[in-house]
Amino acid sequence: MKKAKAWMVFVLMAGALALPLTSWAKTEILWWHAMGGFLGERVNDITNKFNASQSEYEIKAINKGGYADVLTAGIAAYRAKNPPHIIQVFEVGTQTMLSSGAIYPVYQLMKDQGIKIDWEDFISVVKTYYSKGGNLYSMPFNSSTPILYYNKTAFEKAGLNPQVPPKTFEDIEKAAKAVVSKGAAKIGFTVSWPSWTLMENMHTWNDQPFANNNNGIAAMATELKFNGKLGTQVMELLTQWQKEGIFTYSGRAARGDQPTINGEAAISLASTALVGTMARTSKFDWGTGNLPKLSGYPQGNSIIGGASLWVMKGHKKEQYKGVAKFLEFLGQPEQQAWWHANTGYFPLTRAAIKALPEDHFRKNPNLWTAFAQITSGKTTPNSQGIRLGNFVAIRDTIEGEMENIFSGKKTPKQGLDDAVKKGNQTLKEFTSLYK
Amino acid sequence: MKKSIFKNPILPYLLVAPQLFVVLLFFFWPAFDSLRLAIFNVSPFGDRMIFVGLDNFIDLLTSPEYYRSVYHSFIFSLGVTFSCISVALLLAVLVNQKIRGLAFYRSAILWTFGVAPPISGIIWLFIFHPTYGILSYGLAQITAYEFNWLLKGWIALVLVIFAASYAHLGYNVAFFLAALQTIPNAVVEAARVDGAGGLRLFRSITFPLLSPVTFFLFIMNMVFSFFETFGIIHAVTQGGPGDATTIMVYKTYVDGFVHMRMGLSAAQSVILMALVTFLTVMQFRYTEKKVFY
Numbered sequence: 001m002k003k004a005k006a007w008m009v010f011v012l013m014a015g016a017l018a019l020p021l022t023s024w025a026k027t028e029i030l031w032w033h034a035m036g037g038f039l040g041e042r043v044n045d046i047t048n049k050f051n052a053s054q055s056e057y058e059i060k061a062i063n064k065g066g067y068a069d070v071l072t073a074g075i076a077a078y079r080a081k082n083p084p085h086i087i088q089v090f091e092v093g094t095q096t097m098l099s100s101g102a103i104y105p106v107y108q109l110m111k112d113q114g115i116k117i118d119w120e121d122f123i124s125v126v127k128t129y130y131s132k133g134g135n136l137y138s139m140p141f142n143s144s145t146p147i148l149y150y151n152k153t154a155f156e157k158a159g160l161n162p163q164v165p166p167k168t169f170e171d172i173e174k175a176a177k178a179v180v181s182k183g184a185a186k187i188g189f190t191v192s193w194p195s196w197t198l199m200e201n202m203h204t205w206n207d208q209p210f211a212n213n214n215n216g217i218a219a220m221a222t223e224l225k226f227n228g229k230l231g232t233q234v235m236e237l238l239t240q241w242q243k244e245g246i247f248t249y250s251g252r253a254a255r256g257d258q259p260t261i262n263g264e265a266a267i268s269l270a271s272t273a274l275v276g277t278m279a280r281t282s283k284f285d286w287g288t289g290n291l292p293k294l295s296g297y298p299q300g301n302s303i304i305g306g307a308s309l310w311v312m313k314g315h316k317k318e319q320y321k322g323v324a325k326f327l328e329f330l331g332q333p334e335q336q337a338w339w340h341a342n343t344g345y346f347p348l349t350r351a352a353i354k355a356l357p358e359d360h361f362r363k364n365p366n367l368w369t370a371f372a373q374i375t376s377g378k379t380t381p382n383s384q385g386i387r388l389g390n391f392v393a394i395r396d397t398i399e400g401e402m403e404n405i406f407s408g409k410k411t412p413k414q415g416l417d418d419a420v421k422k423g424n425q426t427l428k429e430f431t432s433l434y435k
Numbered sequence: 436m437k438k439s440i441f442k443n444p445i446l447p448y449l450l451v452a453p454q455l456f457v458v459l460l461f462f463f464w465p466a467f468d469s470l471r472l473a474i475f476n477v478s479p480f481g482d483r484m485i486f487v488g489l490d491n492f493i494d495l496l497t498s499p500e501y502y503r504s505v506y507h508s509f510i511f512s513l514g515v516t517f518s519c520i521s522v523a524l525l526l527a528v529l530v531n532q533k534i535r536g537l538a539f540y541r542s543a544i545l546w547t548f549g550v551a552p553p554i555s556g557i558i559w560l561f562i563f564h565p566t567y568g569i570l571s572y573g574l575a576q577i578t579a580y581e582f583n584w585l586l587k588g589w590i591a592l593v594l595v596i597f598a599a600s601y602a603h604l605g606y607n608v609a610f611f612l613a614a615l616q617t618i619p620n621a622v623v624e625a626a627r628v629d630g631a632g633g634l635r636l637f638r639s640i641t642f643p644l645l646s647p648v649t650f651f652l653f654i655m656n657m658v659f660s661f662f663e664t665f666g667i668i669h670a671v672t673q674g675g676p677g678d679a680t681t682i683m684v685y686k687t688y689v690d691g692f693v694h695m696r697m698g699l700s701a702a703q704s705v706i707l708m709a710l711v712t713f714l715t716v717m718q719f720r721y722t723e724k725k726v727f728y
Contacts, residue, residue, distance in 0.1 A: 068693060072692045072693070075479055075480055075481075075695070078480055078481075079480065079481045096479055096695070099478075100478075100479065100480040100482065101480065101482045102480045102482065186566065249585060249586060250585070251585050251675075252673060252675065259566075264566065390479075390694065390695060392693060392694070392695065393693065393694035393695065393696070396689070396693055396694065399675075400674075400675065400677055400678060401677070403585075403586070403675050403676035403677045404676075404677040406586055406676070407586045407587060407588060407676050407677060409588075409677060426694070429476065429696065432476070432485070433476060433478045433483050433485065434478070434483070
């Protein structure tokens with residue numbers, strides 16, 4: 001009896017030891033990402049393609065939740081000395097990653113591995129954002145920008161011309177009023193990622209400063225500026241619309257995506273990354289347009305959102321070889337073109353744009369919208385991007401204060417002033433850490 | 436008390452050693468680490484630490500935001516505790532009677548204890564949702580008031596109180612039911628002979644006899660709602676709108692893991708630690724002695 005037990009334990013242990021042996025054949029590379037649902041499936045498609053294309057490395061793509069969750073998990077794993085090889089970090093985490101001392105800059109990795117990548121071929125807005133001193137620190141992956149979505153079916157029901165998207169705030173007001181009063185849609189106007197669409201991009205699109213030092217691109221930002229005329233004007237307009245029943249606040253982060261996708265909202269501002277999902281799932285006619293302009297301000301540009309891939313320190317050399325090969329693969333024109341066409345994110349290199357079929361944008365006008373918007377806008381010191389220390393916290397602060405404004409607890413000016421005050425404190429703490 | 440029954444003087448220490456090790460590793464070490472972190476300003480990735488002394492505590496105790504989270508915590512916890520205890524007591528008394536289908540009712544009431552708090556949060560989120568929630572729809576039919584918890588702080592607070600109470604109701608019922616069954620029949624019968632009716636019986640006999648359990652549950656509910664409801668808040672409101680449902684534990688999380696201000700977060704966890712210690716001492720000291728009667 002005793003002997004039998006001992007044997008069983010032995011067999012079990014041997015089995016347990018043998019299991020990982022089978023996977024040692026390939027070098028495993030971990031990639032933590034934030035792509036769920038439809039986009040998560042596309043991430044799996046692309047990693048499967050890479051895994052099938054060679055036999056040395058196996059990319060394991062793991063969805064760790066939303067963007068903020070992935071960053072949090074990555075930091076915790078790094079502090080526990082067990083980080084994944086690659087981590088997808090949203091654009092607001094960029095300065096945090098740059099200053100972290102925890103990353104292996106992508107340009108350095110490629111140099112060390114002797115892989116040549118034509119960095120100059122990357123489109124400039126994307127390249128500047130993820131570069132320091134002219135060198136790319138992370139691999140651009142899913143870059144987006146906010147655009148305007150509108151429900152053509154609801155427009156038609158309300159007697160509006162479904163071929164013309166609203167171009168200004170006045171247009172939105174008129175259309176939303178018509179839609180709501182005729183009962184053509186539940187929600188007249190809403191937004192996803194409220195801070196990103198209403199504060200960050202409204203400032204850059206209308207060429208107004210969001211923070212000092214060229215929004216933190218020229219040097220670390222120390223002072224926020226979004227409580228000026230434009231910011232206040234946007235928030236006042238929206239609270240007014242809310243009272244009139246034509247604007248509905250849908251919640252923080254990506255919660256506004258839902259009413260856009262299911263057609264509840266007649267007009268909304270959301271990421272171009274929704275195009276892929278909408279094309280697949282929505283059961284109504286929809287269209288896209290540029291971000292709305294506020295009259296009286298010069299033309300700026302919309303800025304990129306989305307995320308890039310950061311390589312973490314602390315792994316073995318042969319594993320880094322696999323990481324470099326995978327990133328090189330992601331940069332290939334065919335992969336870029338495929339990713340863009342299936343998701344709605346930007347193709348990131350000129351070669352990728354050339355790799356698209358000639359009539360691609362004519363056939364897919366909604367994929368063209370974001371591209372046309374960002375290439376036609378004017379890139380000025382106010383609109384080349386916003387890079388702030390601990391931007392994650394600042395965005396959270398802004399969205400919290402927006403809720404105070406929309407719930408009537410604070411006036412627009414007061415709410416924005418408080419957000420700036422608290423945000424400046426965050427910046428001060430960040431710069432004091434990284435002096 | 437009996438003297439030691441161990442012959443070997445070292446053996447008892449060896450026997451408790453594993454448990455002691457677990458406690459040291461998972462309770463004392465993190466607790467001391469929080470104490471240490473609380474006096475530093477720490478970078479997100481932990482590579483830089485600047486000694487700041489008591490600055491984190493001063494920051495907290497001078498910020499109106501922190502006091503708001505304390506205030507929200509108490510409103511939330513008292514709300515959960517009060518609704519849990521009163522509803523649970525009512526249900527426990529009801530299922531303590533000899534009625535048909537008793538086993539069914541008892542398990543139906545107790546099983547909410549098996550619902551994980553975040554799941555309970557999601558259930559109530561669906562019921563309350565401003566666009567597709569059945570309760571919001573019903574309320575909209577009978578009143579003109581907009582019950583939108585995305586915008587109205589107090590509604591969000593009521594929502595998370597409901598969700599937390601629902602998740603913890605079974606626990607309360609179980610304790611009340613057990614306590615009800617320990618009430619001696621003789622006492623109840625004597626009171627009946629004296630002519631006490633149902634309500635009078637409850638007020639003069641049952642409720643006072645239940646008071647030790649009620650007090651115990653009061654403490655346990657406070658501890659639960661202060662420290663274990665993070666999942667509900669995170670799943671439903673994320674502390675919003677504004678900071679209307681940001682209770683102390685949630686603020687500790689947001690400051691530490693969203694805003695990545697580890698030092699500030701550690702300082703808050705030190706304050707929370709003091710609070711839970713206080714509640715535990717209260718419980719040990721008073722539930723043992725039979726309070727109030």
